[in-house]
Amino acid sequence: MTPSVALIAPGAMGAAIARRLTDHGVEVLTSLTGRSERSVERAHQAGMRDATLSELMRADLLLSVVPPAEAEALALQLAPLLAGSERPPTYCDLNAISTVTLARVERVVRDSGATFVDGGIIGPPPSETQMPRIYVAGERASALARLNDHGLDVRVLEGEIGSASALKMCFAGINKGMTALTTIMLLAAGRSGAGEALRGELERSLPEVITRIDRGVPAMLPKAWRWHPEMREIADFLDAAAPGGTDAAGRSVFEGFAALYERLGDEEADGEIRRVLAELIDDRRT
Numbered sequence: 001m002t003p004s005v006a007l008i009a010p011g012a013m014g015a016a017i018a019r020r021l022t023d024h025g026v027e028v029l030t031s032l033t034g035r036s037e038r039s040v041e042r043a044h045q046a047g048m049r050d051a052t053l054s055e056l057m058r059a060d061l062l063l064s065v066v067p068p069a070e071a072e073a074l075a076l077q078l079a080p081l082l083a084g085s086e087r088p089p090t091y092c093d094l095n096a097i098s099t100v101t102l103a104r105v106e107r108v109v110r111d112s113g114a115t116f117v118d119g120g121i122i123g124p125p126p127s128e129t130q131m132p133r134i135y136v137a138g139e140r141a142s143a144l145a146r147l148n149d150h151g152l153d154v155r156v157l158e159g160e161i162g163s164a165s166a167l168k169m170c171f172a173g174i175n176k177g178m179t180a181l182t183t184i185m186l187l188a189a190g191r192s193g194a195g196e197a198l199r200g201e202l203e204r205s206l207p208e209v210i211t212r213i214d215r216g217v218p219a220m221l222p223k224a225w226r227w228h229p230e231m232r233e234i235a236d237f238l239d240a241a242a243p244g245g246t247d248a249a250g251r252s253v254f255e256g257f258a259a260l261y262e263r264l265g266d267e268e269a270d271g272e273i274r275r276v277l278a279e280l281i282d283d284r285r286t
Contacts, residue, residue: 180260
């Protein structure tokens with residue numbers, strides 16, 4: 001039997017996942033109340049059906065795909081509706097949040113009487129050429145695996161709830177952390193008159209870093225505003241994973257990366273950064 005899916009919200013990732021599901025015969029509901037014109041357009045293009053929040057409770061699965069800072073607030077908003085539903089949907093949090101934030105979201109959802117699945121998305125939004133992996137964990141994770149029959153790549157982890165979010169934090173910490181570190185050193189080189197020399201040495205010694213500069217940095221810039229909360233979630237995750245509950249080095253590093261991405265996310269506030277980067281990026285490779 002084809003499951004029904006409620007998905008919040010129709011951002012770039014959420015709408016792309018919804019489009020993949022609707023193309024494979026799944027009805028996907030969402031709430032467009034208060035959404036921007038762009039979100040409404042994305043939802044319509046993805047074949048999503050507008051519904052009230054109460055109507056979303058009739059779905060088999062509810063996928064939370066929102067910016068990290070909104071994950072807990074969404075669970076709190078939906079909790080009374082979940083509690084009032086005779087058969088609430090399985091709630092799957094697919095957001096880039098720390099295990100600390102995840103535990104709070106899980107508690108809210110379970111206290112409402114709904115079942116909960118931990119999840120994390122790794123990779124770009126689904127398209128004709130690319131497909132992200134959706135990792136899930138928990139005793140009800142197999143409910144999400146049903147979506148493998150409807151166009152998605154869902155992978156069930158053997159670990160307990162928290163393992164999927166931990167995987168996402170670790171992968172994002174390496175991937176987006178390397179982009180942040182590359183950007184920081186590129187800026188320092190450019191401001192110090194060593195930019196071209198650095199590019200030349202990297203081309204000889206670390207050509208893979210040139211790819212990150214010419215493709216990864218330009219791709220990051222329009223998304224930096226979304227990345228800085230994720231860096232702070234990674235800092236919280238590192239503290240939670242450390243003996244004694246504190247990872248001073250990890251927190252310092254990722255709080256610094258968060259500050260960088262926050263500055264890059266404000267196009268008007270830091271034109272100097274973008275100017276220096278533009279001089280050292282070969283946009284012919286993007």
